[in-house]
Amino acid sequence: MNITLVAPRVPRIRAIAVLVAMIAVAVGSQVAVSLLPRNAANPAVAREGPALDAGLAGVDAPTADSTVLRRIHADIAFWSSRLQRQPKDFVSATEWAAADIELARATGDLAAWDEAERATAQALAANPGYGAAVGYRGTVLLALHRFVEARDMARSILAERPGDPFGLSTLGDASLDLGAYADARAAYEALDRTTRSAASLVRLGRLAYVDGQPERAISLTRDASAAAEVEGAQGERLAWYRCQLGTLLASTGDTTGAEATFMAALTADPRSSLARVGLARLEAAAGRLDAAIAPLGEAISIIPLPDTVARRSDLYELRAQPGDARRAADDRATVEAIARLAGANGAVYDRTLAMYLANHGLEPDRAVAIAQKELAIRTDVDGYDAVAWALLAAGRARDADVVMAKALAVGTRDARLLYHAGMIAAALDDGQRARRLLTSALALDATFDPLQVRRARETLAGLP
C-alpha cells in the first residue's frame, strides 16, 4: 500500500467554489453573491431580471446545499470511514471514488477529482485490475487531463482482458482527447459491438461530429439520449445526454430543437448547469442578453467553471449597460484566477485559458505558449485550433494559417473552427477565402459565441 488516505471527513469544502468566491470578493465581482444558496437574498440576480422567459417558470432554483449534495457527502463519509478501518477494502475505496466523482460533477470541485484519484489508486493497489475501480480511474484521469496515463492504463487492462468495456471506453476517450482518432474509432466500435448502449452511442456521436458528419452525430446522440431513458437514466445523467444533443443541434443551426432539448434537460435535472449554459447561448444569439446573463449566473452558482464565467463577461461587454464594464472586468479577473489556481491540478483549464486570452487579445505570447504546451500532448482538432487562434492573436497570421490547416484537415464542420480560419484568412488579406469561411461559419451556427459572432459579422462587412 503506497497511498495514505485522509480520515473520514466532515462535509467537504467546495474548494474551487470557495476560492472563486474569495477572488470575487477581492475583485468586487458578483460571483460571490451568486454562490449563495438561492433562498438567500441575491440582489445581483434580482438586478439581472427574470431567470429566463416564461418557459422556465416553475423550475426549481438550484441550491448550493441540495438533497443530492447531502447524500453525496454522506456517502463519502460512509465509504471513507470503512476504508480507514480496513485499508485493503477495495470495495469501499471504489465506492468512495464513485461518490467523489459524483461530487466533482455536481460542483466542479477539482479537489474531489484529486481525492477520487487517490481512492481509485488505493482500490487498485489492493485489488489490481478490479473492473469498477479501473472504470472510475479512467474517468478521473480523463477529468484531470492525464490522457496519456488513462490511455496507457486502458491498454494495459485490454492486454489482459480484451474487450473489457471499462478499458475500451477509457481507451477511446483518451485517444479522442489525444487526437488519435483511428484508435478512438476502433475502441468505440468495439464497445458498441459488445453492447449498444447510451454510453457507446454518445461516444460514436462525438466521433462523427469530429469527422465532419454532424447529421450522423445528431442521429447517434439522439439515439443515445433515448437509450439513456430506456436504461432508466434520470436526473443529472439524463440531463447530460440531452445537453449533448441540444449542443449538437445548436451547433448545426437548429435553435428551436436545441431549445426544446435544453428545456427537456432542465425537466430531468432542475439543477443542470449545462442546460442553463445551452439556453444562455441561444438567448444570447437571439440578442436577448438579459435573458442570457441570468442563467449563466445560475450556472456559475452551481458549477463555477471558468468557461462559463468567461461567457458571461462577454455578454456584459456586449450589453454595455452602466456597470457592465466593471462586471466584465471582474469576471475576467475571476477566469484568470481560477485557471491559475487550478494549475496545480495538471493544467485542467489550460486550453480554456489560452482560448480566453486569445479571444480577448490578452497576453498573446502567453496564450501561444499555453496552447502549444497542450498541443505537444494533445494533437486533436481543438488543440490545433487553439494554437492557431492564439498565434493570430499574437500577430503571427502566417504561422496561424499553417496550424489551422492541420485543424481543418481533420474535416470537422464546426462554426468556431471556420470562424477562426476565416479570421486568419482575413488577416492574410485573402478576402475571398475569408468571406467563404466566415459566411460558412455563420450559416452553420450563429450561436457559438456572441462576441466572436459579432466580430465575424464586422469582419465580413469590412471585406473588400
Add this chain to the structure above:
Amino acid sequence: MKASRTNLTTVGLMAVAGLVAAIGAGPALVSGADHLDAPTVKTDKRIDITDIYVARRGASRTSLILNVNPLTSPAGAKTAAFRPSALYEWKIDTTGDAIADVAYRIRFGPVATMSDGTVQQSFEIRRATGAAARTNAWSGTRIALGTTTRAGRSPRIATVLGGGSAFAGVRDDPFFFDLVGFTHFKARLLAGSTDEADLFSDFTGTDTFAGTNVSAIVLDVPNAAVGGFGRHIGVWATVSIRQNQQWVQVERMARPAINTVFNNTKAEKEAANRLRPTDDRAFDHSNVIDTLDAIGHVLDVNHRPRYTAAQEEAIANVLLPDVLTFKVGDASGFLNGRRPANDVIDAELSLLSNGQYTSDGVNANDKAFLTVFPYLAAPHL
C-alpha cells in the same frame, strides 16, 4: 454471492448488456474547445443480482427472495430503485431436467420521487408454466400488483392471487462474507501460491457487506405452486432487458459464488450469465475441475487430504447445472435451498477444500432477520 459479488472480485463479472453510463463532468459541450468528459461505462446495479434465497415458510409455503443493487449505502437507500424496463424472473424446474416449468416474473413501473426524497415504483408479478416458463418473456397470469416500500417505511405487502405475499423495496443486505479476504485468497491461489499463511493472510473477519443495503423482491407462494410438498426442485433467477425488440437475458444467479469461484475471466462470467442451466455442464465442467485441482494442490503441499479425481467429478456434477436445489417443505437449509441466515461461504469453503478450510471468519449477518414476511431486516438508513 455472485454477479455483483463477482463484479467485486478480482476478475469481476460484468452484465455487459446492462451497461449504463454515469455522466461526465464540466461543460462537456460537443462543440467546445475541450474534451467530451464522456460518460463512464459501468454496470447497472439495478439488474445486478447479488443473491437468491429459497426456503420453507411454515408448513404450506415457500419463500423466494431475489436481491439486486449491491452496496447501497445508507444515504443511497432513499433513492434505490429497480430498473423499470427490466424483466426480473425466478425460474423453477420441478422435474429435475434443469428446464424451467414455472416462472415468476416481475416488472416495475417508472420511479416516482416523493416529497421526502424517497422513491416508489409500482410492480406487477406474473406466473407462467410449461413452455411459457422457459423463455424470457413478459407473459403469464397476473398474480399480484403492488407498490415498492419506501425507505424508512413499514413494509407494504401485496397479496398474491392463489395465496401468498409479495414485497419489493430496499432492505439490509442479508449476505455476510469477508470479500476482501477472499479476493486476496483467490488472487494468490491463481498466482500459484500454496502457502496457507499467505493465502489466508487477508481474512480479517470483516463482513464486507455490513452496513449496506440491497433492493429485495420477496415472494411467498404456496408449496403447490412450486411443485408440491416434498418435490425436489431447482431454482434460479434471471434478469432480461429489451434489446432490438427482444428480451435478452443478461444476468443469472442460483447458488452463491458459482460464477465467482469457478469462472475466471470476464468473458466466461459474462457468458455464464446468458446461459441456461442445461448449458452449464458443457460450459463450466472444466473450470470446476481446474478450481478443485488448484485447491487440491494446496492441500497436497500442506499434507492435507484432497479429493480424488472421482470425487471431484462427483462434486462437479452436484454443482452443475447451477441451480439452487430445494426439497419443497424441507427446513434444513443450504445446500437445500438457502435461508438468509445460512453461512454459505463456510459451507462452500468446506465443500471445495474437502473439509479442510471451514470458515472465512464471518459467521452471521450484521442485522437480525425478521421472523415474519418479508424476513429481511430493515435497511440501514
